[in-house]
Amino acid sequence: MWPVFAVTQENLPQVSLERLIQEAQDHNPEIHAMRQRWESARAVVPQVQTLPDPKVAVGYTDIAPMKGPMYGISQEIPFPGKLALKGEIASREAERTEQDYLATQLTVIARLKELFYELCFIHKSSQVIIKNKSLLEGFEETAEARYSVGQAAQQDVLRAQTEISRLLARLAILEQRRQSLHAEINRILNRLPSDPLGAPQEIRITPMRHTLTELNTLLEQGSPLLRGQQKGLERGNQAIALANRQYYPDFELDARGQHDTAMHAEGYQVMLRVQVPLYFVTKQREGVREAVASREAVFQDLQALRQDLLSRIKDNVAQAERAEQLIKLLKDGIIPQSRLTLASAQASYAVGKVDFLTLLNSLLTLQENELEFHGEITEHEKALARLEGIIGEMP
Numbered sequence: 001m002w003p004v005f006a007v008t009q010e011n012l013p014q015v016s017l018e019r020l021i022q023e024a025q026d027h028n029p030e031i032h033a034m035r036q037r038w039e040s041a042r043a044v045v046p047q048v049q050t051l052p053d054p055k056v057a058v059g060y061t062d063i064a065p066m067k068g069p070m071y072g073i074s075q076e077i078p079f080p081g082k083l084a085l086k087g088e089i090a091s092r093e094a095e096r097t098e099q100d101y102l103a104t105q106l107t108v109i110a111r112l113k114e115l116f117y118e119l120c121f122i123h124k125s126s127q128v129i130i131k132n133k134s135l136l137e138g139f140e141e142t143a144e145a146r147y148s149v150g151q152a153a154q155q156d157v158l159r160a161q162t163e164i165s166r167l168l169a170r171l172a173i174l175e176q177r178r179q180s181l182h183a184e185i186n187r188i189l190n191r192l193p194s195d196p197l198g199a200p201q202e203i204r205i206t207p208m209r210h211t212l213t214e215l216n217t218l219l220e221q222g223s224p225l226l227r228g229q230q231k232g233l234e235r236g237n238q239a240i241a242l243a244n245r246q247y248y249p250d251f252e253l254d255a256r257g258q259h260d261t262a263m264h265a266e267g268y269q270v271m272l273r274v275q276v277p278l279y280f281v282t283k284q285r286e287g288v289r290e291a292v293a294s295r296e297a298v299f300q301d302l303q304a305l306r307q308d309l310l311s312r313i314k315d316n317v318a319q320a321e322r323a324e325q326l327i328k329l330l331k332d333g334i335i336p337q338s339r340l341t342l343a344s345a346q347a348s349y350a351v352g353k354v355d356f357l358t359l360l361n362s363l364l365t366l367q368e369n370e371l372e373f374h375g376e377i378t379e380h381e382k383a384l385a386r387l388e389g390i391i392g393e394m395p
Contacts (some may be wrong), residue, residue, distance in 0.1 A: 056071075
């Protein structure tokens with residue numbers, strides 16, 4: 001299984017994160033669905049601001065001495081200000097949906113970035129293990145040579161073969177994880193799960209541009225996640241104003257004309273109807289209570305969301321700072337020291353000064369340090385991706 005995986009990595013063309021992001025923006029179904037919901041919400045605004053459709057009436061009268069056709073038109077007229085408030089409510093709802101659309105974009109892109117960085121880690125881990133597998137095969141040859149002349153025990157050869165098998169098993173796990181990541185990335189890009197993707201370009205550490213305090217400020221100023229809830233709160237305020245306006249009556253203007261066939265005369269009548277809010281105790285007053293309670297629920301949801309986002313910002317900043325420290329330690333100290341230790345152990349084992357277990361431990365220690373190094377780079381970039389998904393810009 002492993003030789004196929006190795007060739008696959010080498011032959012696949014590299015793919016950049018920027019290209020994947022653009023493709024997700026163009027083809028992701030979640031983003032497109034939210035875009036259509038926003039368009040739908042915007043189309044509601046002119047509808048609710050428009051007067052109800054007029055009614056046209058046509059009839060015939062045969063009551064002596066009047067006899068002839070009747071015709072008329074009537075128009076409902078809401079109390080002044082009601083239509084404007086309905087328009088404001090619809091506008092706030094459209095603005096909230098717009099923020100939901102922007103938040104969906106950020107969420108999808110943040111998820112895509114996390115998957116991409118994880119895929120980078122899988123490829124880097126595979127490269128490290130392939131390199132160490134080659135070293136172990138060299139160790140095995142050295143152990144066999146020394147065993148053949150009686151300078152080493154057979155268990156050294158067997159231990160080297162065991163570790164090679166363990167590395168092959170680890171590569172099989174990485175291959176499974178790679179395929180799963182490919183399928184998930186293709187899902188976000190609206191591709192078939194089995195469509196080819198390509199090997200990811202190597203990632204580099206992105207330094208944070210803002211402090212924790214600045215990130216918290218950016219959250220309040222421009223995060224679509226928070227602004228969407230704030231627009232919902234504004235909508236609740238307008239809904240309360242409209243509920244209070246329901247205490248005022250609506251009107252209907254009715255104009256009719258009639259032709260009297262018997263008298264050969266024309267006539268008309270004009271009527272104004274008033275809708276009296278007679279049952280305000282159980283209708284309008286309860287409507288105000290409903291609007292106030294709904295607005296308070298939105299306010300509490302906003303508070304809970306703000307606290308949750310602030311907590312997530314703090315957590316991701318802490319993860320990024322920890323990763324930066326470990327990356328520096330591993331890169332400048334631990335990994336170079338591990339490489340020197342391995343080189344010394346190789347030279348000493350060749351002349352019989354150290355046993356095989358010491359040599360093997362030196363190699364495995366270096367391997368784990370290198371994997372941890374690439375893992376911390378991945379975790380650092382994933383933390384920044386999550387922060388970008390929260391505040392709406394690069395942290």
